[in-house]
Amino acid sequence: MKPIIEITDLYFSYDNKNLAINNLNLIIYEKEWVAILGHNGSGKSTLAKLLIGLLEPLRGTIKVNDKILSQETVYDIRRETGIVFQNPDNQFVGSTVADDIAFGMENQQISREEMKKRIDKYIKKVRMEAYLQHEPHLLSGGQKQRVAIAGALAMDTKVLVFDEATSMLDPQGREDINTLIQELKNDGDKTIISITHDIKEAMLADRVVVMKEGTVVATGKPTEILKDETLMKDCGLDVPLTVKLSQELKKYNIINDIYVNQEDLVKSLWEYSLIK
Amino acid sequence: MGIQFDKVNYLYARGTSQEKAALIDIDLNIDLNDFIAIIGHTGSGKSTLIQHMNAILQPTSGVVKILDKTIIGGRKNRDINIVRKRVGLVFQFPEYQLFEETVEKDIMFGPLNFGVTKEESAIKAREALKWVGLDQDLLQRSPLNLSGGQMRRVAIAGILAMEPDVLVLDEPIAGLDPQGQKEMMEMFYNLHVNQQKTIILVTHDMNYVAQYANRIIVLNEGRIGFDGNTWDLFANYELIKKYHLDLPDITKLIIDIENKLGIELDHKINTVENLAQALVQALGGANHVR
Structure with a gap:
């Protein structure tokens, strides 16, 4: 696996007093789906802004696709990394959905023909083709986020960052976006970084990175990380319901393991019911 | 004496081509000291319904009785301001509406607006800050330099400082992290138990509905689809399927x-x-x- 993002000894402070990012080291590999988990204030959104060069580190380096992020390279690097932000209302500039998707491409002087092709392709990808001429502000939150994703996809970047992109949506909107991220993952040509505090979203990722006080405190498979109650509680997070039920059932010797996936837990119960 | 809706209808954009019935024949009786969840899909009329509870919206037809005040649809109703003091409505993402230089001024805004003296308002601000679990040190800070969760608590404190009997909350935990959500729900529960506040909660989070609400009102396309005991709804698979609700x-x-x-x-x-x-x-x- 080839690293696409390499972060080394990263520090950042908003006020020159408190460190929002405090000696953070992280490697993200090409085509990986990494969920960055942490409570509000753990530094995960700051990290996202540093990754796309919206903030400048105090110290340390961020390498994207072998290029070190600096004032000279920031525009090149934004061609490698797209981002979808948390608040669907704060990221619209166009007067129609189509204009909005075109906006980022216009900044990169992409030809009109190519723009049209990409708008067509990605509006279909996010299943919003019926809304191309609609005004963005009249869409629901979930629809807005889908348009924002189409805009980010149209930039044809290697890396896509979702900064709590589902946290303001209703359950339907949330499910739509998670399905879409899963499809992008299955298409297999993007590296996906989803910054979240939603455990269900983290469960879908290849790898979970847990942040606390501006640094990485744990990284591993979702099935390993999410069952670690001490770690999760310590980071202001909760373990899934399946883990809690596993712990209870273990007391009665009905199962022997702690399960993160509901399917695995139910299967284990089913096996027990057969031998009993 | 709580809040009663009697055949309430509400039309949006009345008389235009966009006219739409947002509430249709709503009959509802809300008792004081209850903890109620209002659920339903985006666009089902939840926000319109709760805005009738403190007369920010007034019915196109029908009658809403809010404590001892009667709001008659289609008429000009006078002196309804007092209702807004007794039924505190916390909008979605209320932290976006903080605007004063200090936390203290922001919380005092409501009581001052209702004619409470400056000294008394300052006392109420301190008390409200305590109820939302924030440190008194924050009073002189700018609300805009606080964390998202703290800002939301300040906004809620601003409503609590008016000492409402009823607290209506529109998606109050959306966007918070799991710990923040849990703490905020516990805070509402404490206000309900210790301050005898009636809580009316609009939310998509069925886990918290199950944990805290005694009663659920389901809105569906502007009508009441279900009104009853929380677990009677969750145990009723037919209804859950009919209204496409989450469990x-x-x-x-x-x-x-x-x-x-x-x-x-x-x-x-x-x-x-x-x-x-x-x-x-x-x-x-x-x-x-x-």
């Missing part, structure tokens, strides 16, 4: 287990401990050999 995680897990194992469990089980015990029983007791 609490524990209920989903129970149904999953039932289907795979071919056993029957009580759908009203709402704690992990009780579910484990029910499973032990259904599977013929604890295993001592393994």
Whole structure:
């Protein structure tokens, strides 16, 4: 696996007093789906802004696709990394959905023909083709986020960052976006970084990175990380319901393991019911 | 004396081509000291309904009685301001509406507006800050330099400082992290138990509805689809399907287990401990050999 993002000894402070990012080291590999988990204030959104060069580190380096992020390279690097932000209302500039998707491409002087092709392709990808001429502000939150994703996809970047992109949506909107991220993952040509505090979203990722006080405190498979109650509680997070039920059932010797996936837990119960 | 809706209709954009019935024939009786959840899809009329509860919106037809004030649809109703003091409405993302230089001024804004003296308002601000679990040190800080969760608490304190009897909350935990959500829900529960506040909660989070609400009102296309006991709804699979509602995680897990194992469990089980015990029983007791 080839690293696409390499972060080394990263520090950042908003006020020159408190460190929002405090000696953070992280490697993200090409085509990986990494969920960055942490409570509000753990530094995960700051990290996202540093990754796309919206903030400048105090110290340390961020390498994207072998290029070190600096004032000279920031525009090149934004061609490698797209981002979808948390608040669907704060990221619209166009007067129609189509204009909005075109906006980022216009900044990169992409030809009109190519723009049209990409708008067509990605509006279909996010299943919003019926809304191309609609005004963005009249869409629901979930629809807005889908348009924002189409805009980010149209930039044809290697890396896509979702900064709590589902946290303001209703359950339907949330499910739509998670399905879409899963499809992008299955298409297999993007590296996906989803910054979240939603455990269900983290469960879908290849790898979970847990942040606390501006640094990485744990990284591993979702099935390993999410069952670690001490770690999760310590980071202001909760373990899934399946883990809690596993712990209870273990007391009665009905199962022997702690399960993160509901399917695995139910299967284990089913096996027990057969031998009993 | 609580809040009553009698055949309430509300039309949006009345008289234009965009006219739409947002509420249709709503009959509702809300008692004081209850903890009620209002659920339903985006666009079902939840926000319109709760804005009638403190007369920010007034019915196109029908009558809304809010405590001792009667609001008659289609008429000009006078002196309704007092209602807004007694029924505090916390909008979605209320932190966006903070605007004063200091936390103290922001919380004092409401009481001052209702004619409370400056000294008295300052006392109420201190008290409200305590109720939302924030430190008094924050009073002189700018609200805009606080964390998202703290800002939301300040906004809620601003409503509490008016000492409303009823607290209406529109998606109050959206966007908070799990710990923040849990703490905020516990805070509402404490206000309900210790301050005798009536809580009316609009939310998509069925886990918290299951944990805290005594009663659920389901809105569907502007009408009331269900109004009754929380667990009577969650245990009623037909209704859940009919209105495409989400279930609490524990209920989903129970149904999953039932289907795979071919056993029957009580759908009203709402704690992990009780579910484990029910499973032990259904599977013929604890295993001592393994």
